[in-house]
Amino acid sequence: MSSRQLSIKGTILWSSPQEFFGESISLAKGKKVLLVMNATTAERLSLNRWVEELAGQASLTWIDRTGSNPDYKDVFRNLKSCPAGPFDLVMALGGGSVIDMAKSLAALSYLVDQEKLDHFLVLQSISRKEYLQFPDSVPIYAVPTTAGTGSEVTSWATVWDWEGKRKYSIEAPWLCPAGTWIIPEFTATMPQRLTLATGLDALCHAVEAYWAKSSNLMAQELAKTAIRLIVKYLPKVLAEGAHLSYRKKMCLGSLFAGLAFAQTHTTACHSISYPLTMTFGIEHGLACALTLARVMEMNLPLLEEKGDLLEALGVQSPAELQEWLDQTAAGIVRLRLGAFGIREKDLSDLVTLSFTQGRMDNNPVDVSPEDVQRMLRSLL
Ligand SMILES: [Fe+2]
Numbered sequence: 001m002s003s004r005q006l007s008i009k010g011t012i013l014w015s016s017p018q019e020f021f022g023e024s025i026s027l028a029k030g031k032k033v034l035l036v037m038n039a040t041t042a043e044r045l046s047l048n049r050w051v052e053e054l055a056g057q058a059s060l061t062w063i064d065r066t067g068s069n070p071d072y073k074d075v076f077r078n079l080k081s082c083p084a085g086p087f088d089l090v091m092a093l094g095g096g097s098v099i100d101m102a103k104s105l106a107a108l109s110y111l112v113d114q115e116k117l118d119h120f121l122v123l124q125s126i127s128r129k130e131y132l133q134f135p136d137s138v139p140i141y142a143v144p145t146t147a148g149t150g151s152e153v154t155s156w157a158t159v160w161d162w163e164g165k166r167k168y169s170i171e172a173p174w175l176c177p178a179g180t181w182i183i184p185e186f187t188a189t190m191p192q193r194l195t196l197a198t199g200l201d202a203l204c205h206a207v208e209a210y211w212a213k214s215s216n217l218m219a220q221e222l223a224k225t226a227i228r229l230i231v232k233y234l235p236k237v238l239a240e241g242a243h244l245s246y247r248k249k250m251c252l253g254s255l256f257a258g259l260a261f262a263q264t265h266t267t268a269c270h271s272i273s274y275p276l277t278m279t280f281g282i283e284h285g286l287a288c289a290l291t292l293a294r295v296m297e298m299n300l301p302l303l304e305e306k307g308d309l310l311e312a313l314g315v316q317s318p319a320e321l322q323e324w325l326d327q328t329a330a331g332i333v334r335l336r337l338g339a340f341g342i343r344e345k346d347l348s349d350l351v352t353l354s355f356t357q358g359r360m361d362n363n364p365v366d367v368s369p370e371d372v373q374r375m376l377r378s379l380l
Helices: 017-028 039-044 048-057 072-080 096-107 119-127 192-211 217-239 244-264 268-280 284-290 292-302 306-313 318-329 344-352 369-378
Strands: 011-014 032-036 059-063 089-094 140-144 156-161 166-171 179-182
Touching: 011 017, 017 048, 017 089, 017 140, 017 179, 032 048, 032 096, 039 048, 048 059, 072 096, 072 119, 072 156, 089 096, 096 140, 096 156, 096 166, 119 166, 166 268, 192 217, 192 244, 192 268, 192 284, 192 292, 192 306, 192 318, 217 244, 217 306, 217 318, 268 284, 268 292, 268 344, 268 369, 284 292, 284 318, 292 306, 292 318, 292 369, 344 369
Parallel strands: 011 179, 032 059, 032 089, 089 140, 140 179
Antiparallel strands: 156 166
């Protein structure tokens, strides 16, 4: 069964915080629940009373610390704190890293009862995709607190190996959340830089879904709607972060982008972003957006309906898109490699690590190492 068929299985609820509190408690009542949510998020969104009520109604295990871009050793540590026996459901409330951690724990939950559980076993299970032998995974419920990840509607999770400089994808149709609550109020206190990075991640999801080799008409329509919303409202929400109606539009844009790339996966921008994040710690969305206009320059001549994409973006050319990106990020971050400490001497290693299977080869135009080198050099 393909992930595309099941990527739309989840119920997506556009929700207020109050509706979510009531619905999630009744869902969890009497069940064995794994909650993945950072303690800092609970504090920021005043969710400690909700957690207390959840703990009163369900048998609750709370994983309360997940850093950005979790490593397989973080997955191992969290598996070690899970009690024996299967969970009835996993609930994730947070950004992409938190939702990806919840998916990873759900996928690898069969390891919890193994006597010889260590981080090598976790790495082996991820790299050899051994979790695919355990399809009766626990249902996942996701509540994104950023507008960008898309993880709440996809069937995969990113797990890193920081030491080994590798990025893994845990992917299985049953990892697509069974339910998702979209609650714009939960995104309203995001700091400006996180708003920018996650918003640009969503834009890349949409643009890459539009031009991906694996794209289709439905993904393209979803992508265009997402692009229009994001280019209109990202600058507005960056200027007035507390404006809830702008946050709502960004949540919609991110959701539509997520639904689009859930069917297509991403392409060259994401593929090139991974070593930028892994080697220089660049936030995921910024790392993807760095090459968006350059990749567009390569792809555009071969796109059948390039006019539609340009119209949705509100630009006439890749150069104008780069201008829009620079203006949108102005005052927050300079979208050039030099601003992140990357120098000419770093490029050849970055190029070598830029070719992720399933991403670079999903780009509509073949990209060579020389192309990546040229793109990155132009962005120094
Ligand atoms: Fe992304």
